[in-house]
Amino acid sequence: MYESIDGCRSCGSAALKDVLSLGNVPLADALLSDSDLKNEERRFPLNVAFCSDCSLVQIRETVAPEILFGDDYPYFSSFLPAWVEHCRLNAEELVESRQLDHDSLVVEIASNDGYMLRNFHDRGIPTLGIDPVPGPAAAAEKLGIPTLRRFFGAQLAEELRAERSGADVIIGNNVLAHVADLRGFVRGISTLLKS
Numbered sequence: 001m002y003e004s005i006d007g008c009r010s011c012g013s014a015a016l017k018d019v020l021s022l023g024n025v026p027l028a029d030a031l032l033s034d035s036d037l038k039n040e041e042r043r044f045p046l047n048v049a050f051c052s053d054c055s056l057v058q059i060r061e062t063v064a065p066e067i068l069f070g071d072d073y074p075y076f077s078s079f080l081p082a083w084v085e086h087c088r089l090n091a092e093e094l095v096e097s098r099q100l101d102h103d104s105l106v107v108e109i110a111s112n113d114g115y116m117l118r119n120f121h122d123r124g125i126p127t128l129g130i131d132p133v134p135g136p137a138a139a140a141e142k143l144g145i146p147t148l149r150r151f152f153g154a155q156l157a158e159e160l161r162a163e164r165s166g167a168d169v170i171i172g173n174n175v176l177a178h179v180a181d182l183r184g185f186v187r188g189i190s191t192l193l194k195s
């Protein structure tokens with residue numbers, strides 16, 4: 001259900017030093033109901049390591065994304081009014097600075113319930129959400145935002161680029177820190193983005 005890394009998630013160096021062990025802990029977003037309380041909760045090692053070559057502080061264990069972002073994933077971005085307002089203003093800035101219109105494409109990775117892309121969609125700017133979590137993705141689709149229910153990475157970026165001209169803007173809010181393969185993820189952004 002999890003793997004441990006030997007090399008740095010960013011630079012690949014083997015010079016990873018363990019700096020903090022927090023023991024075995026339950027997953028942050030795995031909220032329990034009353035009926036779960038009689039069962040033993042799933043726990044995973046949480047070990048923090050430091051790369052002495054590139055200075056990235058990172059956790060060693062990678063829990064399978066299907067476990068982290070499964071059917072019962074409880075987080076819907078639109079629950080937070082201050083965040084929704086921040087994103088609305090951010091979208092307005094992007095429309096202006098990137099001169100987005102109905103010929104543009106705005107892609108969001110981890111688009112959740114459409115809290116961000118709706119700002120573009122409402123202005124007639126084409127959007128594509130990418131998010132594997134069923135509940136939030138269904139909420140986004142209800143708003144009319146096409147949502148690809150997949151995990152983003154280099155492979156998916158190649159597939160998307162083969163069938164379209166590329167994205168004018170790619171948004172990734174609070175997602176990179178949840179990604180195991182940082183290099184593949186960033187390479188995918190480079191592939192999918194127009195020059």
Ligand SMILES: [Zn+2]
Pocket residue numbers: 008009010011012013051052053054055056
């Ligand atoms: Zn490193």
